[in-house]
Amino acid sequence: MSLPATKSDVVVAGPFKPRSAAIVPLAAQPRRFDPRGLAIKVAQSVLPPLVVIAILLGLWQAAFSGPDSSLPPPSEVWAQSRDLIVEPFFVHGSQDIGLGWRVLVSLERVAYGFGLAAIVGVLIGALIGQSVWAMRGLDPIFQVLRTVPPLAWLPLSLAAFLDSRPSAIFVIFITSIWPVIINTAVGIRNIPQDYRNVALVLRLNHVEYFFKIMVPAAAPYIFSGLKIGVGLSWLAIVAAEMLTGGVGIGFFIWDAWNSSRLTDIIVALVYIGLVGFMLDKLVSFLGALVTRGTSSN
Amino acid sequence: MTAYLKLDHIGKTFTRGSASTEVLRDIRLTIDKGEYVSIIGHSGCGKSTLLNLVAGLTEVSQGAVLLENQEVNAPGPDRAVVFQNHSLLPWLTVYENVNLAVSKVFSGRKTRAERHDWIMENLTLVQMAHARDKRPSEISGGMKQRVGIARALAMEPKILLLDEPFGALDALTRAHLQDQMMEIHARLGNTIIMITHDVDEAVLLSDRIVMMTNGPTATIGEVLDVPLERPRNRIALASDRTYLRCREAVLKFLYERHRFVEAAE
Numbered sequence: 110m111s112l113p114a115t116k117s118d119v120v121v122a123g124p125f126k127p128r129s130a131a132i133v134p135l136a137a138q139p140r141r142f143d144p145r146g147l148a149i150k151v152a153q154s155v156l157p158p159l160v161v162i163a164i165l166l167g168l169w170q171a172a173f174s175g176p177d178s179s180l181p182p183p184s185e186v187w188a189q190s191r192d193l194i195v196e197p198f199f200v201h202g203s204q205d206i207g208l209g210w211r212v213l214v215s216l217e218r219v220a221y222g223f224g225l226a227a228i229v230g231v232l233i234g235a236l237i238g239q240s241v242w243a244m245r246g247l248d249p250i251f252q253v254l255r256t257v258p259p260l261a262w263l264p265l266s267l268a269a270f271l272d273s274r275p276s277a278i279f280v281i282f283i284t285s286i287w288p289v290i291i292n293t294a295v296g297i298r299n300i301p302q303d304y305r306n307v308a309l310v311l312r313l314n315h316v317e318y319f320f321k322i323m324v325p326a327a328a329p330y331i332f333s334g335l336k337i338g339v340g341l342s343w344l345a346i347v348a349a350e351m352l353t354g355g356v357g358i359g360f361f362i363w364d365a366w367n368s369s370r371l372t373d374i375i376v377a378l379v380y381i382g383l384v385g386f387m388l389d390k391l392v393s394f395l396g397a398l399v400t401r402g403t404s405s406n
Numbered sequence: 407m408t409a410y411l412k413l414d415h416i417g418k419t420f421t422r423g424s425a426s427t428e429v430l431r432d433i434r435l436t437i438d439k440g441e442y443v444s445i446i447g448h449s450g451c452g453k454s455t456l457l458n459l460v461a462g463l464t465e466v467s468q469g470a471v472l473l474e475n476q477e478v479n480a481p482g483p484d485r486a487v488v489f490q491n492h493s494l495l496p497w498l499t500v501y502e503n504v505n506l507a508v509s510k511v512f513s514g515r516k517t518r519a520e521r522h523d524w525i526m527e528n529l530t531l532v533q534m535a536h537a538r539d540k541r542p543s544e545i546s547g548g549m550k551q552r553v554g555i556a557r558a559l560a561m562e563p564k565i566l567l568l569d570e571p572f573g574a575l576d577a578l579t580r581a582h583l584q585d586q587m588m589e590i591h592a593r594l595g596n597t598i599i600m601i602t603h604d605v606d607e608a609v610l611l612s613d614r615i616v617m618m619t620n621g622p623t624a625t626i627g628e629v630l631d632v633p634l635e636r637p638r639n640r641i642a643l644a645s646d647r648t649y650l651r652c653r654e655a656v657l658k659f660l661y662e663r664h665r666f667v668e669a670a671e
Contacts, residue, residue, distance in 0.1 A: 303493030309481040325497040
């Protein structure tokens, strides 16, 4: 496997001066492209879910094809909601827009609410991870508050903000902040004494300690909190939008239900699932990027 | 003559709730500049506590640590510590680990280029310049410890504190690092305090060996001078009479007069 690569290195290195030859092969070494291996790999991960989806669709079609079935079969979903499926970004009027736009509106709310929750959550988590008394005082309260379902916060936040947009953002914030706080606190309590000693010997100040030791050392914990948080906030936005209205994907489902467009709801569900999946993967990817090396010691 | 480092009647009592344990009592020791002093004793005798007191990581209960006649009671880069388990930050490369110390200690005193040269100089000193872009998880235990030493040396400490620096390494790597430590000491003339539980290591490296009695309430039992010429060669010393005499003295202290009684725990 490595033999041809070594051979081509020599060929590449030949015309250069010996000094640079040591560097060039490393930098210019092409990644070996293996179409066959790649195709097999892709097939191995893509084919099984495709087969399962096809089977499920078939079963669904068979089960709901009768004239008096309560739910539409896949063929009807395709027939009635094809525009939503094939064209995510159409605009036919202020309330008649593609699901892609609606998802983006919802994502924007999630970005505000979850972004705020991430920043505030890490700071509060750092505080209660550092201080035993803050931990003792705040932890029981957090443990109670985190079990409150997202929608239970909505009436209060509507009363407080008098507007649906900040209310929805607040609901996302308050839903997703708890796992961030708790995981950050645990991560910071688990920072090895050795790292603290290094900081002490170097006389790092609080800001330096926070950014150079605390955050990187607790990063694996912080990111597992963020991952749970982003999932929760996606759950919360759909529920919140059903009640607050607007143009989000959640309201779309509610609206479709009120006008008996069941096929549209099914398409929207698929969108929500796919976006939630992508959000999860995005946070995982960021986490892997930031914490490379930290967890493997 | 005033001593470089003076441990003046130091005692340490740990208090937890109503229970208190006196770990160290009445430690008196003076160390000259450039001296290599080892502290040896059975486990649990408080030698690590003593090192932490000098480092300032633990507060003294009685007495004082005086460095150049100044009392020190907080940790600082003038007393750099090489920890037993290297304690490099795993998310930083070898270079960045040393840089963390250098940029903190020399900020404002050295330019960026000077700091870079200083980092590379210290990495070269421990023969780790080739691995500057590796992360700690990618290098061996002995290499990590060398980087730990480079990081400590890069702080230009007045005193280098080594907490069983070679304890976790295999015998061959340990011997190699001991030789390197002797070279560095010869070249830079650092003042070094080293905790160890290895008799040969203590005799080979030290100018003086401080032997601790068993804890609790441990204190200095005896201080042994090691009058061996430097540079020292471990093979030549293996049959040297002074070396063997020193070795025997330490062994006698540890295993005849202050045998470790496990039942006492």
